[in-house]
């Protein structure tokens with residue numbers, strides 16, 4: 001156990017490093033935002049909005065080879081009520097845009113959107129009368145992932161970037177709900 | 189199948205020049221009976237394709253092309269039929285597979301299929317006012333409201349012409365080959381703030 005201060009801390013050996021266990025015992029001091037965001041960033045429940053070929057790579061990322069569960073976001077939910085991160089993977093047509101927006105509206109706060117691939121980000125190569133030129137025209141997007149399609153590694157990279165973004169969010173106990181600001185009370 | 193089999197039975201039918209398979213120009217009035225005859229008497233039991241054509245300068249302007257396959261004789265036949273007042277008889281009562289093909293030809297070209305059991309659009313939404321594969325329709329599209337009024341209100345989004353410059357079908361000067369789809373830059377505009 002020689003030189004490892006963390007292990008010594010957990011076994012309550014008095015230490016010159018880390019917390020002063022004489023004063024604080026097993027108490028950790030932090031900010032509520034940091035804790036809440038840490039929890040949220042490690043339990044992202046994606047809503048797989050698979051609309052075209054990019055969805056195949058999304059499935060690849062969920063499989064054993066790329067294994068998105070290593071990052072705590074393997075629980076893909078096909079109900080918007082149970083998801084908090086919509087991964088838009090594919091071409092959004094104007095006919096489908098309505099559905100994408102409705103599903104986004106049905107997701108519970110806090111929620112995030114990842115635009116996976118060229119089509120979801122900008123319309124991609126589909127510059128035509130039928131294709132929405134970027135899903136950010138109808139929903140707020142947090143992360144854009146380039147590629148046509150992006151490899152599963154790129155998706156994982158984007159999702160880790162999203163985790164980073166979630167961890168840096170401020171005011172995570174405050175949420176606007178139907179125009180009102182609601183504050184979550186911490187019960188001690 | 190000899191060409192005479194068809195032209196004798198339907199005198200209005202003409203043989204068209206073709207490089208791959210026997211091709212006939214069929215009169216609209218004869219279409220349903222021709223397809224029935226080919227299916228029941230000549231073994232052309234599979235409708236392989238049905239599509240619309242916009243001939244632009246010809247009269248009649250719109251036409252339909254039907255490919256039939258005989259699964260017993262391993263033969264194809266192609267039927268051309270011109271639209272009268274933009275209408276063509278439906279063959280979906282003979283070949284159920286024609287149902288969605290005819291809806292697509294209606295959606296894209298505005299060709300009406302008389303006798304079709306469900307003559308709705310199939311790709312674009314029902315209220316869409318144009319037929320996008322007509323020659324005069326710009327590839328970028330024409331601005332119309334989003335299909336859902338409530339979503340349009342929340343997002344402020346409309347169905348807008350797509351930016352063409354830099355896209356796959358735009359020639360940066362010079363002339364493109366006549367055989368390729370091509371487009372002019374019609375509305376490149378990056379100034380619109382995103383949601």
Ligand code: SF4
Pocket residue numbers: 052053054055089090091116117118119120124147148149150
């Ligand atoms: S970005 Fe490429 S791979 Fe992804 S949906 Fe569009 S065309 Fe398909």
